[in-house]
Amino acid sequence: MIRTIDTKELTEIIKEMCIAANHYLSKDMDIALKKAADSETSDLGRKILNQLQDNLKIAAEEMIPICQDTGMAVIFMEIGQDVHFEGMNLEDAVNEGVRQGYTEGYLRKSVVKDPILRENTNDNTPAVIHYSIVPGDTVKITFAPKGFGSENMSRIFMLKPADGIEGVKDAILTAVSDAGPNACPPMVIGVGIGGDFEKAAIMAKQALTRDANQHSSVPYVCELEKEMLDKINSLGIGPGGLGGSITALAVNINTFPTHIAGLPVAVNICCHVNRHIVKIL
16 A cells, blocks of 8 residues: 655654754763763763753753754655655755755754855755665654764775774774864764775764664674773763763664675764654654
């Protein structure tokens, strides 16, 4: 049975998601920050974590964006194969939702039409949209506005297969260490291992949208996430980059089959708010 969805409904939902994600911290990140404040060993680090939580509370109560950089709109759409859209072209409908969300929500417009000419689009479009077709008749939308303070600190490494798991660990630690205070720690680290150049990067970005308090269901990946979180927190960068035992709140890793000659590793770093919101149509 084919289910028909009017793209007007999609536009309205994405508009609401743009506004909500930029004003309210997700539940998983709220839990992660509270746990971090309880476990931080540095007095200054603990003070910074408490200040961050105070700022987030004020933002929610007064409808102020939780970060001045309201990000480039990144959207993952898992579309059921039994869904039919009617009305506006799908991609136009998604971008219209972003346009309405950023203009009606008075969110900062940070997108330029051309990477060299740098003329602002004035409505934060176009969004970066990743589509996948899945079984069923629903549409799962994940909206993750990405600020570029942390995005600029992200890296991709094209390792050799012989580098193995130790090479992967070194790549992750190198990326985080090089980022230092510039990614607004405590950070969330999204990692993509496998695929090819662009698949690894997309996996790393999508990994950031996973619950920060849940580990991978793959046993060795789960252990790697725990080990890397411990090693990253041993770097001493700390909250705000001012030292402490909590440099990262989570390390989320996704994997995918790859070529016999390669071992791509992408590390996508996000700041302490790690904005993301999910809706299902």
